[in-house]
Amino acid sequence: MEDIADILQEAVREGNKALQGARSGLMYRHKTYKELVTNCDIASENAIAGFLSGKFQNAKIFSEEVGEIVGDEEIVFIIDPLDGTHNFIHNIPFYAISIGVYSKGVPFAGVIYLPEFQDCLYAVKNEGAYLNGQVIHCSDTERLGESLIAYDNQFHKHESMLKNLSPLSERCFTLRIFGSACVDLCGVARGWMEARIFHQTKLVDFAAGQVIVEEAGGKVTDFQGRPLTLQTTDVLASNGRIHSQLVELLGTQKVDSRLRGNDKVCICNSQ
Numbered sequence: 001m002e003d004i005a006d007i008l009q010e011a012v013r014e015g016n017k018a019l020q021g022a023r024s025g026l027m028y029r030h031k032t033y034k035e036l037v038t039n040c041d042i043a044s045e046n047a048i049a050g051f052l053s054g055k056f057q058n059a060k061i062f063s064e065e066v067g068e069i070v071g072d073e074e075i076v077f078i079i080d081p082l083d084g085t086h087n088f089i090h091n092i093p094f095y096a097i098s099i100g101v102y103s104k105g106v107p108f109a110g111v112i113y114l115p116e117f118q119d120c121l122y123a124v125k126n127e128g129a130y131l132n133g134q135v136i137h138c139s140d141t142e143r144l145g146e147s148l149i150a151y152d153n154q155f156h157k158h159e160s161m162l163k164n165l166s167p168l169s170e171r172c173f174t175l176r177i178f179g180s181a182c183v184d185l186c187g188v189a190r191g192w193m194e195a196r197i198f199h200q201t202k203l204v205d206f207a208a209g210q211v212i213v214e215e216a217g218g219k220v221t222d223f224q225g226r227p228l229t230l231q232t233t234d235v236l237a238s239n240g241r242i243h244s245q246l247v248e249l250l251g252t253q254k255v256d257s258r259l260r261g262n263d264k265v266c267i268c269n270s271q
Contacts, residue, residue, distance in 0.1 A: 004101065005122050005130075008111035011051045012097045015081055016115050018047035019097065028089060034154065036085055041065055044081035044097060052077050052099075064204045076102040078207035084180030093117070096182035100207025105230070110208030112182045121186050123215035129189055138218040138239035139191040144171050144249075147194035147242050150184035153177045154200075161199045164250060168197070171249060185209030188237055189216040195238035195246060206235050219243045223250040 022043040031037045045063050052061060056075060063079040077099055082088060084095030093116035101109040111122040121136070123129040129136050141147050149172045152161055169175055176193065178184055182205070184196040189212045198205065210220045210228065219240040222232050225247040236246055 004109050005111070005124050005127075007052075007055055008099050008101070008109060008122060009113075009120055011048050011055075011099055012111050012113035012120065014051045015044040015048040015079075015097045016113060019044040019082060019115070026089070028085075036089065037065060038082070038085060038089065040088065041082040041085060045079060048079050048081060048097075048099065052079075062203070064202075074104055078102065078204055080182065080204040080208070083182040083205065084178075087179050092179070094178045094180045094183045096180055096186070098182045098204075098208035100204075100209075100211065102207070107207065107211045107214075110211035112186055112208050112212065114183065114186065119186070121189060121212050123189075123212040125211060125215070127215065129212050129216035131190055136190045136216050138188060138213065138216045138241075139194055140241065141194050141239060142241045144194075144242050144245040145173060147172050148174050148176060148192075150176050150178060150187060150193050150196040152197065152199050152201075153179050164197070164199070167249060171245075181205040182209055185213055185237055188218055188239060189213045191216075191239070194242055195236065197246070197250070198233075198235040198237075200233050201235055202233075203230060206237070209237065213237050221247070223247065225251065 019040045022040045026038060026040060028036045028038040042065055045065050049061050049063060059075045059077055061077045064081060080098045082095060083098055088095040096112050096114050098112045100107065109124045113120045119131060121131050149168060181198065187193040188196055213220055217240060218238055220228060220237045222228060223234045223236055228235065236250060238246060
């Protein structure tokens, strides 16, 4: 595991080669209500899983599209082969590839690659956070009223999203919605924004970014300020300095999430 940062960087680049290679024949389908998956997601996922399986033959792999590949429970690789799929389909550059590593159930390492910017952010527990080999840090902003906050974009997934948005918009300086959890977590880690708020999220969305943000000096908890678990769905990632202010604001809100939609599948060729 001592070369894990280098291996993770190789893995996301292998994923990106497959992703871009499949792009000329881009096809997509609905996997849930208002959520698409492309052939590029699958190509990237297969490339990353294959690469990691070759390096760690007994490791367990959990990925966004395929699900769980059974292996040794001690080391688990959590893959999001294309975060920001809808941006990718619409040729918006805010998308990413990420891999988080859990060791004995605890976040240990993470890498996020932003293909359109050729930026690779990575971190290993207790070794700091890096962007293309350079150390990065969260911002030192201490007041919520001076903070830029990134927010969810899937308002249909959680009834509290709109309810939380109004008081947050009044208290913070400004809000942004970029449509990619990983892009936003990179923004927090490199000091471009002060926090990212997730409602009804999934482990693949924050597994890599949690380690990167924390190693950059930030803090990642649930809305009540408690440590994350594998089942946490309401996540708050910040520069650490405004964290208690956000917990005070969000922790008092009623959590009442409901998924809506249908399972109709449609395959479309973008060309």
